[in-house]
Amino acid sequence: MNKKTGFSLLLIGVLFALFLTTYGAVDIPIYKPTTSFYPGSVKNFFIDTDGRLHLINTSDVENIVDYQRKTSTTLDSVVNPTVSGQTHFVTDAGAIAYSNFQNGVEGLVIHIRSAAAVTYDIAGNDTITGSLTDIVTGVGDIVSLVLYSSTWYLLGYQDVSLDQNNGLTQTTTTLDSNATPTILGQTNFVTDDGAFVFTDFDDGVDGQLISIRSAAAVSYDFTSNTSMKGNLTDIVTGVNDVVTLRLQDTIWFLQSWTKSAIDNYGLTRTLTALDSSATPTVAGLSYFTTNLTPVAFTDFADGVEGQEITIINTLDSVTYTNGATLALGSADITADTNAVIKLVLNGSVWKLVSYINPNSDNN
Numbered sequence: 017m018n019k020k021t022g023f024s025l026l027l028i029g030v031l032f033a034l035f036l037t038t039y040g041a042v043d044i045p046i047y048k049p050t051t052s053f054y055p056g057s058v059k060n061f062f063i064d065t066d067g068r069l070h071l072i073n074t075s076d077v078e079n080i081v082d083y084q085r086k087t088s089t090t091l092d093s094v095v096n097p098t099v100s101g102q103t104h105f106v107t108d109a110g111a112i113a114y115s116n117f118q119n120g121v122e123g124l125v126i127h128i129r130s131a132a133a134v135t136y137d138i139a140g141n142d143t144i145t146g147s148l149t150d151i152v153t154g155v156g157d158i159v160s161l162v163l164y165s166s167t168w169y170l171l172g173y174q175d176v177s178l179d180q181n182n183g184l185t186q187t188t189t190t191l192d193s194n195a196t197p198t199i200l201g202q203t204n205f206v207t208d209d210g211a212f213v214f215t216d217f218d219d220g221v222d223g224q225l226i227s228i229r230s231a232a233a234v235s236y237d238f239t240s241n242t243s244m245k246g247n248l249t250d251i252v253t254g255v256n257d258v259v260t261l262r263l264q265d266t267i268w269f270l271q272s273w274t275k276s277a278i279d280n281y282g283l284t285r286t287l288t289a290l291d292s293s294a295t296p297t298v299a300g301l302s303y304f305t306t307n308l309t310p311v312a313f314t315d316f317a318d319g320v321e322g323q324e325i326t327i328i329n330t331l332d333s334v335t336y337t338n339g340a341t342l343a344l345g346s347a348d349i350t351a352d353t354n355a356v357i358k359l360v361l362n363g364s365v366w367k368l369v370s371y372i373n374p375n376s377d378n379n
Contacts, residue, residue: 088129095137099126107131113150116143120163125171130157138170146170191228199226207231213250216243220263225271227260238270246270290327298325305330315341319361324369329355343367 088104091097093112099105100119105128113135117126130153138147144161146169151159153175160171188204191197195212199205200219205228213235217226230253238247244261246269251259253273260271290296292309299318304327312335316325329351336357338344343365351357351373358369 091128099124103127105129107134111135113137114144115141117161117163117168120168122163122165125160125162127158127160130155130159142167144168144170147173188229199224203227205229207234211235213237214244215241217261217263217268220268222263222265224263225260226262226268227258230255230257230259236270242267244268244270247273287328298323302326304328306334310334312337313342314339316359316361316366319366321361321363324358324360325366326356326358329353329357341365 088106089102091099091105091107093108093110095112095114096116096118097114098118103124103126105126107128107130109132111133115137120126132155134153136144136147136151136153136159138144139150143166145167146161151170151173153159153173156176158172158174160173161168162171163169188206189202191199191205191207193208193210193212195214196216196218197214198218203224203226205226207228207230209232211233215237220226232255234253236244236247236251236253236259238244239250243266245267246261251270251273253259254275258272258274260273261268262271263269287303287305288301289307290298290304292307292311294311294313295315295317296313297318298304298316302323302325304325306327306329308331310331310333314337319325330353332351332353334351336342336344336349336351338346338348341364342359345368349357349368349371351371352375354374356370356372358371359366360369361367
């Protein structure tokens with residue numbers, strides 16, 4: 017190193033030291049992406065007399081977003097308001113139809129709370145997408161959007177009248193008077209006062225659960241229909257019965273059928289007279305009386321596994337025949353008037369649970 021070069025470096029060092037003595041450390045905003053920094057951060061450093069960099073403060077994009085989230089800006093009363101530098105907004109008290117949001121940057125997420133009923137023009141618009149229909153909000157509803165390639169994509173729509181489990185309304189809606197009514201965006205329904213045979217429900221989404229209360233006797237076609245499954249026979253409801261179905265792919269599967277007069281087993285509480293045959297039906301029922309004609313029972317048709325039936329004998333000389341389908345012990349039972357017999361179906365065999373004869377003791 018010659019004398020001229022050495023003198024120049026010495027002069028630079030003296031001037032730099034004098035600068036630091038006069039003004040102190042200098043903040044130098046530097047964008048330096050590393051694995052230890054939040055992406056997009058701006059970092060401030062100063063250089064000490066040894067030439068080393070020291071981080072003196074940080075201003076993260078993350079912190080800026082947190083700040084923006086704590087403040088809500090009222091949107092301009094135009095169809096394409098500006099959203100520059102903000103993330104959380106509230107509409108004014110007027111009704112308006114939004115078609116775009118100006119001055120957004122790529123990847124910006126905005127959340128807009130409605131102070132009045134406002135509309136988002138989605139169905140006939142290329143700048144907002146994510147729904148098959150326009151969104152019409154209620155007061156307090158929140159719509160979230162993200163900007164990508166000049167298009168705002170719907171991220172979420174929180175309706176204050178919706179539940180938190182599936183985003184469908186908690187209110188009860190009357191079904192249209194046809195065989196395939198729409199259930200778009202709803203979960204709880206009531207039929208009108210007419211009698212209908214339902215074969216399908218339009219506009220459902222995969223996994224949607226619907227509950228339908230009957231205002232009149234209506235039917236659900238399970239036997240000649242590929243759109244509903246889960247029952248061997250059609251369901252014919254009574255007033256205030258509730259049928260619950262869940263959509264899987266294109267098929268509505270029966271979840272439950274709650275009748276207004278049923279016990280815990282799902283069988284009716286009313287007393288029904290048995291047919292005067294050796295194998296009367298007990299489908300969907302649990303409490304019976306015998307008919308006025310003496311008969312010898314050998315089986316009970318149309319039972320389901322675990323079904324319990326209780327029969328009150330209304331006359332003498334009713335016989336229950338011990339055998340392959342009635343397991344009564346070692347002998348037939350000939351019941352007296354007012355005797356009560358209880359049976360449970362196990363496989364294809366009705367097994368005796370109890371037999372109470374009023375002319376005998378409790379055993």
